[in-house]
Amino acid sequence: MAVKKMEMINIVGHMDDVDEVAKRIILSSSVHMTSAITEIKDNDFPILKAKDNMDALIDYYYIKQYASEKNLPEIEKKIDAIYEMFGNSKKVNAEYINEDYDFTEDVKKLNELYELVKGSYSRLTELNNKYNNMMELKEYLSYIKDIDVDLSELLNMKYIDVKVGTLSSYDMDKLRKNYENISALVFKIYRDKDYTVVMLFIPKTVEQEMQRVLISLNFNEFKITTKLEGTPANCIDSIEKSTYSIKQEADSIKSKLGDLEENNKDEIEKYYSRLMMEYKIEELKSNVACTNEFFYLTGWIPSYKKSELSECLGEYESKLILIYKDVDEVSEGVTPPTCMKNNRLLRPFESLVKLYGVPSYSELDPTSFVGLTYMLMFGAMFGDVGQGLVLFIMGLIFSRAKKRTVVGGMLSRLGVCSTIFGFIYGSFFGFEDVLKYRVFKPIHPMANINFLLGAAIVVGILMLTVGYFYNFINSYKVKDIENGIFSKNGVVGLVFYWGLLYAIYAGVKGIKTFIPLSAIVLILVVLSVVMMLKEPLANLIKGKRPLYNESKSDYYVEGGFGIIETLLSLFSNTISFIRVGAFAINHVGLFIAFDTLAKMINNGAGSAIVIVLGNLVIIGLEGLIVFIQGLRLEYYELFSKYFNGTGYEYKPIAL
Known part of the structure; x- marks a missing residue:
C-alpha cells in the first residue's frame, strides 16, 4: 500500500492570534511540525507577493525564533500539589479545551485555590505529625507507666543519664553474656519474642564509652523531644487529652478540605486540561518563527486531512496566509514524513x-x-x-x-x-x-x-x-x-x-x-x-x-x-x-x-x-x-x- 500523499503547509498570521491558531492546529491532530526558521533559510517558505500580503513580506526580513515567556512548570507544581492534597488522579477533559478561555485568568484563580488549600493542608500535616509523635511518646511511656517518679527529675539527673530503648533477642543475649564489662545498670521492663525493652542508668563519666557499646548492640533508643512533667501515668493521661483535641481539629480540617475538593473538582480538572494544552502550544511555538507583528509556521500535512484542518481553524482561516506545496515543489533534500494508513485487519x-x-x-x-x-x-x-x-x-x-x-x-x-x-x-x-x-x-x-x-x-x-x-x-x-x-x-x-x-x-x-x-x-x-x-x-x-x-x-x-x-x-x-x-x-x-x-x-x-x-x-x-x-x-x-x-x-x- 502506498504511503499517504503529503503536502507542506506554510502559515503566516498576526502574533495576537498565535495561541488560538496553535490550539486549533493541535486539536486538528493533522500537522507534523518542522522548524520555520530552517524552512525560511532553505527558501521553502514563500510569501505570496500580493498587495494584501505586503506587510508580512516586509516584516519577513526581521524574523527570529519564538521565545517562550510562560513559566508552565511552576503552574504544574501547584496543580500537582493540589491533586496530591486531594488524592485525585489526573485526567484531561477535552470539553474544557475546545471552548474559548483565558489561561491567564485561570492561573489567577488557580493561585487563589492553591493558597487556600495549601494553608489548610499544611496545618493538617502539622497536626498529623504532632499526633504521630505523641502516639509514639505514649507507646514509650507505656513501658515505664508503673514507675512512680517525676519524669522531669528522672531524665535530668546531674550524674546519671537514663536511656530507654529496644534490643533484639540476639543482641540482648550478647549484652547478658558481657554484663561484667558494662558500666551501667540495665533493667528489663518489657519482653517480646523478637525484642526486649530495657532501661539503662549510665554514669555520665562513661557515657561516651557506653554509647559505643550500645551502637555495637544496635540499641534503638526512644527519643524524647517533648518536655515532660509528672509521673509516666500522668503524662499518658495528658497525652490522651492532647491527642483527642488534635484529632478533633484534624477532622474539622479534613471536612473543610473535602468540601473544597467537592466544590472545585471540576475546576481543577479544567486547569489541568488547559495546562496540558498550553504545554502543547509551547511545543508547537518552539518551531515557530516570528517578528514583533507576525508569526511564521510550517509543517507537513496529509492531503486528506486538509479539510479537517480548515474546519478546525474556522473563522481564523480568513485571517491567515495559508500556502500548500506539493513534495516536488520543496527544496531538494527536504523529505516529508511517512504517513502509514492501513486497514483494520493489517x-x-x-x-x-x-x-x-x-x-x-x-x-x-x-x-x-x-x-x-x-x-x-x-x-x-x-x-x-x-x-x-x-x-x-x-x-x-x-x-x-x-x-x-x-x-x-x-x-x-x-x-x-x-x-x-x-x-x-x-x-x-x-x-x-x-x-x-x-x-x-x-x-x-x-x-x-x-x-x-x-x-x-x-x-x-x-x-x-x-x-x-x-x-x-x-x-x-x-x-x-x-x-x-x-x-x-x-x-x-x-x-x-x-x-x-x-x-x-x-x-x-x-x-x-x-x-x-x-x-x-x-x-x-x-x-x-x-x-x-x-x-x-x-x-x-x-x-x-x-x-x-x-x-x-x-x-x-x-x-x-x-x-x-x-x-x-x-x-x-x-x-x-x-x-x-x-x-x-x-x-x-x-x-x-x-x-x-x-x-x-x-x-x-x-x-x-x-x-x-x-x-x-x-x-x-x-x-x-x-x-x-x-x-x-x-x-x-x-x-x-x-x-x-x-x-x-x-x-x-x-x-
Whole structure:
C-alpha cells in the first residue's frame, strides 16, 4: 500500500492570534511540525507577493525564533500539589479545551485555590505529625507507666543519664553474656519474642564509652523531644487529652478540605486540561518563527486531512496566509514524513515494519504484504485449532488492556490463522485424531513431510518474486534505473532467478525444455554480465559521466565477487523458507514427546497434567520461536530485496 500523499503547509498570521491558531492546529491532530526558521533559510517558505500580503513580506526580513515567556512548570507544581492534597488522579477533559478561555485568568484563580488549600493542608500535616509523635511518646511511656517518679527529675539527673530503648533477642543475649564489662545498670521492663525493652542508668563519666557499646548492640533508643512533667501515668493521661483535641481539629480540617475538593473538582480538572494544552502550544511555538507583528509556521500535512484542518481553524482561516506545496515543489533534500494508513485487519503489523524501519516517503508501505505473509507463515508453522484459539483469546484480553492494543491485535490475528491451519492439519491441542471431516482429508504434517517442505519452498519463491516487484515499483518512483532494472533485485535479477530455478528443476527432473539447457545457461551467463555492468549501463542510459564511480579494476573485482554472492544469496533466500515446513513438523513432534511422556505415566490425572503443561510449553516457548522465525524471514529474506526503511514517521502534534 502506498504511503499517504503529503503536502507542506506554510502559515503566516498576526502574533495576537498565535495561541488560538496553535490550539486549533493541535486539536486538528493533522500537522507534523518542522522548524520555520530552517524552512525560511532553505527558501521553502514563500510569501505570496500580493498587495494584501505586503506587510508580512516586509516584516519577513526581521524574523527570529519564538521565545517562550510562560513559566508552565511552576503552574504544574501547584496543580500537582493540589491533586496530591486531594488524592485525585489526573485526567484531561477535552470539553474544557475546545471552548474559548483565558489561561491567564485561570492561573489567577488557580493561585487563589492553591493558597487556600495549601494553608489548610499544611496545618493538617502539622497536626498529623504532632499526633504521630505523641502516639509514639505514649507507646514509650507505656513501658515505664508503673514507675512512680517525676519524669522531669528522672531524665535530668546531674550524674546519671537514663536511656530507654529496644534490643533484639540476639543482641540482648550478647549484652547478658558481657554484663561484667558494662558500666551501667540495665533493667528489663518489657519482653517480646523478637525484642526486649530495657532501661539503662549510665554514669555520665562513661557515657561516651557506653554509647559505643550500645551502637555495637544496635540499641534503638526512644527519643524524647517533648518536655515532660509528672509521673509516666500522668503524662499518658495528658497525652490522651492532647491527642483527642488534635484529632478533633484534624477532622474539622479534613471536612473543610473535602468540601473544597467537592466544590472545585471540576475546576481543577479544567486547569489541568488547559495546562496540558498550553504545554502543547509551547511545543508547537518552539518551531515557530516570528517578528514583533507576525508569526511564521510550517509543517507537513496529509492531503486528506486538509479539510479537517480548515474546519478546525474556522473563522481564523480568513485571517491567515495559508500556502500548500506539493513534495516536488520543496527544496531538494527536504523529505516529508511517512504517513502509514492501513486497514483494520493489517494495522497491528505496522509495528513489525517500524521495528525494522519506517518506509521513506518514496517507498511503498510494505505493511499489507508483511501482514498477509506473516500470518500465513505463522499459521503454517503453528497450526493447531486449540492452541490457536488460546492465542486468539489472549489477543482479545491484551486488546482490552491499555497500551497493549497492538500486541493484542497481532496475537488475535495470528491465533485465527493458527486455528485455520489447525483445521487443515486436523490438530486440536496436539491430537490429530479428534477432528474428522467428510469434505477433505487433513494434511497431517508427520505423514506429509516432503509435501510440506516442498510447499514451503514454493511459497517462499512466490514471496521473493513479490519482493522483486516491490523493488521495481520503489525504484521506479525514485527513477533508480540501476537498482530497478540491472541489479540482483531488479528486472534482470528476477529473470536470472527464475531462469536459474527453471534450469535446476528441469535438470533434476530430466524434463525436456522448449529451450535447450545449454541456451538457458548461456542466457544466465549473459544476465550475470549485465548485473555486473549495472553501474555503467545505468549511467549510460541517464547520460551521466563518468560511467564508473571508482576505478574500473576495483569495480570489476567487486562485481565478480558480487555475482558469486548473488548466487549464494538466491540459494540461501530460497532454502530459508524450508523452515516454515520444518517448524510445522517440529510443532507436531514436540507434542508427540509430551504425549509419549503422558502415556508412560499411565495415570489419568498425571497424564492430563503432562498434556496441559505440554500445551502451555508449546504455546509459550514454541510460539515465541515461531514468532521470531517469521520475523527473520520477513527481515532478512524479503526486506533485503526491496525495503530500505530510511524514512521518519508522521507524528502530528496533538494533545
